[in-house]
Amino acid sequence: MIYVDTSAFFAVVNSGDDQHERALQTLQKLIEENERLMCNNYVLVESMALIQHRLGVEALAILHNEIIPYLEVEWLDEILHNAIVNFALSAKRRQLSFVDLSSFDTMRRHKINTAFTFDKHFREQGFDVIP
DSSP, X not given: OEEEXXXXXXXXXXXXXXXXXXXXXXXXXXXXXXXXXXXXXXXXHHHHHHHHHHHOHHHHHHIIIIIGGGEEEXXXXXXXXXXXXXXXXXXXXXXXXXXXXXXXHHHHHTTOOEEEOOOHHHHHTTOEEEO
């Protein structure tokens, strides 16, 4: 299973992104290989907000209609949310986003070792990253 991060979603739908071709090829390969792809709802909300704000509704439609159907989404509940808040407070790292912390938690609980991301924090946390 591969965890998909906001940075990957953004690069896939943004043809002006430096990583666009690389991200698009990676996603296509993962789909062709029937790799299981996962993210949590916090990443979806962050991705949708970022894409709609920076790229517009057409790009949001691409994410929603052409990419999300390939994902398994974990919906974080109040208990998980509070656990992540406690982790954020104990981590005391301003540069580590709350959504990233939610991703790390999801990955650890599901024993996912690899993330499709361009965010250096995943590697810092000990995960393998692609591409």
